[in-house]
Structure formats: C-alpha cells, structure tokens
Amino acid sequence: MVRDRLHAVILPFSAFGHINPFFQLSIALAKAGVHVSFVSTPKIIQRLPKIPPSLATLIDLVEFPLPKLQNGVLTEGAEATVDVPPEEVEYLKVAYDLLQTPFKKFIADQLPDWIIVDFCAHWAVEIAQEYNIGLVFFTVMSAATSVFLGRPPGYYFLPDQTPAWRPETLTKPPEWVTFPSSVAWREYEGPFVHAGLYTENASGMSDAARISKVLRGCNVFAIRSCKEFEGEYLNLHDKLMGKMVIPVGLLPPERPETSKITDGSRTEIFEWLDKQEPKSVLFVVFGSECKLSKEQVCEIAYGLELSQVPFLWALRKPLGATDEGDSLPSGFINRTSGRGMVFFGWAPQMEILMHPSIGGSLFHSGWGSVIEILQFGHFLVVLPLGYDQPLNASLLVDKGLAVEVERGKDGSFNRDGIAKALKLATLSDEGKEIRVRAREEAAIFGDESLHQQYIHRFVEHLKYGVTKH
Secondary structure (H helix, E strand, C coil): CCCCCCEEEEECCCCHHHHHHHHHHHHHHHHCCCEEEEEECHHHHHCCCCCCHHHCCCEEEEECCCCCCHHHCCCCCCCCHHHCCHHHHHHHHHHHHCCHHHHHHHHHHHCCCEEEECCCCCCHHHHHHHCCCEEEEEECCCHHHHHHHCECCCECECCCCCECCCCCHHHCCCCCCCCCCCCCCCCCCHHHHHHHHHCCCCCCCCHHHHHHHHHHHCCEEEECCCHHHHHHHHHHHHHHCCCEEEECCCCCCCCCCCCCCCCCCCHHHHHHHHCCCCCCEEEEECCCCCCCEHHHHHHHHHHHHHHCCCEEEEECCCECCCCHHHCCCCCHHHHHCCCEEEEECCCCHHHHHCCCCEEEEEECCCHHHHHHHHCCCCEEEECCCCCCHHHHHHHHHHCCCEEECCCCCCCCCCHHHHHHHHHHHHHCHHHHHHHHHHHHHHHHHCCHHHHHHHHHHHHHHHHHCCCCC
8 A cells, every 4th residue: 555654553442541641642653744543432532632733634533432241241331441440440351352343444444554552452463463564562651660571472471371470579670670670569569460460350361461462462662761761771671572662752741831721610729829839839649540548538638737738639539438528537628728729520730730839749650640740840759559650659769759658568558658758858858859850850851852852763663664873
C-alpha cells in the first residue's frame, strides 16, 4: 500500500492510567506528522480530551463497542477500570479480549505500518505477524519499574514456564541491577504483587503471561522516560531486553493557557488559591483509580491537621462512606477552614498544579502524576497504594526528590506518619534539599523541546528502522 505518511494504530488497555499516556503519545506522534488511529470503546473515546484542531486530520478516533458478557458479571455500561469495583477488572479483561475480532478486521482493512499496544492485548502479536506489521509494546511505567519485567526469552517465566519471581524476590532489586538502587516492593507488598501477576483470572490468562507474550512478540519496546532522568535504567534495558528499546520522552501534558477555570464549577478553588502565599499550599490528590477506605481518609485528614501545612485536597468518596458528608472526621472542615480546602469529584489537576500558590503534593506516586507534578518543580510526599507506585516512590526517594510516608510492617499508615512526612518535607534541612532538587528537575520534566526530540527519534525508527543518537 502506497501512502503519503506513516500510519500507526494505537490500542491502550481500558484503564485511564494507560489511556491518558497512550493518547498523549498519539498527540505527540501526530505533531511529528504520523497518521494515528486511536482505538478504544465509545465511552472511553467520549472522555478523551479534545484533539487540537491543527491535528484533527492526523488522528482518527476509532470506536469498537465493548462486547457484552453473559450473566451480568460486568457492571452495565462499564468500559474502563474506573467504572468497576476491583473484583470486576478480570471480567473487563474478558470483554477486552473480545475486541480482537473487530481489531483484526480493522488491521486487515487498513494495513498500517505499525501497531502500538499495551500489556493486555496479547492477541495483537498474532495479528501483527499475520499481516507482517511492526509491533511496539509501549509501557506506561517508568524505566526503573520495568526492570522487574525480567529477561528474555521468558521474561516473567523461566524456560520451564515456572514463574521467574517469588514473592520474596520481588522485595529486592533484581540481580541485573548493578548500580545503587532501592527500587523494589516492600515485604508486605510482595505476596499481593506476585498473586496479581501470576494468578490466572477469568480471562484464562495471567497478567504475567500477557506481558511476556507481548514482550516476546514485539519488535520495539518503548518506554515513557528519558535518559536525563533514568539514564542508568534505560542503559540497562538496552543490554537486557534483547530487542530495540526506545525511550519516547516523558510526554508531559501540555500546560493550559491559564490556571483559571471559567465554567463556574470550580472557580471557588482558584479564588481560595489566589488568597494563599506563593508556594505555600500542598495539593493532596490520589487520582481516580485509587480507592481509599474511610479509615485511610481519616488518617490522612488527621495528619494534615497535625502538620499545620496549608492544603488543597481533591477527595473522592472513600469506600465505606455513605456520602460525601460521611467521608471526613467530624469537625475537620471547620477546624482546618483557615488553612485548608476540600472539594469532591473531578479535579482540574494541571490548572491547580500551575497555580503559583501550590508548592508540593501528597499523592500516590503514579508515574503519570510524577511527570505532571515535577514539570512544575513541586516537592513530593509519596504515599504509594499499589501497582507500580511503590517502585516509583523508591526511585524518587533514591533521587532525593521525595519524602515517603512511613508504614507499619503490614503496610498500614497513620496520622503521625503523615504529619511527620509533611513536616520533614516543608520544615527540615532535608526537605529544603528536596525542594531545591524538585525545582531543578522541572528543567527536564517541563522541557517540551527535549521530549519532542525523543518523539522525533522514535518516529525515525518507525520510518527507517534506525534511531539517531
């Protein structure tokens, strides 16, 4: 097929922690002149940011209805992990796997140059091979986290198909990490991570098997990172993975033109921020995927109260709370009204982060949020809650960019640990060094030109099979 420009079909997993960076990659590729077909389900497509008018002819949003499952095992109308309780995610993967039929037909019709997929779409390997199309595995994790993907040929599995990891080996850096690093899960996390990776769920396939199959079958392993921040880990992947490894840059979201929200729904946030001192406010946010319990929310609240740090808290109704009014300790709003503000629901996160009154963030250390926050040079207090977040937290602490909240041996945290971490970050000499380092890292995380260069090198490889260093 003769075409004027490179055509890439992009298929993320149905979780917004994956969808958002895949969409940001699509925008970046389109800016570099690549024709992108972004494939997902209708309700996910509806929730995407608007495509810039200048790129409208380069990005096609392709909707495939999510197939229905029998017996009502999946919440009616659910299409993404944020729409379902944790126990239904395995059924979402069952429905996601049924997308392979329309996806294969689309590939056969379009015959793109490349397919770019997530960990979940293991069936894209056979589709790419059948039509002789290049396959990219794009990981939304940090390069440091990705060292736990293992080594070829089996990655998560040994040659006899036994798991390459045991719960206890996940709690220390792998043997191939030969430089100083504390990036590993904690003892209390190891068994849960191991079970999450290797347990065969309702889809008939474990996540470890999915990831390993895509890694074995892909031509390129693309990582959302850059050598300026994770050079030692990216160099390790070059030696370790047994295939082309390409960092695509950090893909920082574009900054809004203004930090004001003018639709009236959130104007009170910015009116309050306007009254605060520069760099004085802590932004507390745990994203849409992390579901805190009422007990955890109360400990965070009491910790904020004890710390005396000014805060803005974007809170979602926790598990176990009957309504928003039941989410926080009695009297908390009144006791902190002079220096704190809580709001429920959607947060205009980028607009908040760019406000001059924001100085730092207490958050879960998800990789996408790390990138968003550090591009503004804010200090970090990390409270990882699952998935790759503990590994990101360790990476940030190793690099002198964060204070981590202390946990008990069972993983629990309390108000005293929250208050101690906040005071350490805002009042101590160590905290001063962290704040200085964070401002320095903004020069990397917020350098749009730098990350465009990474995308340009990625596109060069997609076009010609080479990367120019």
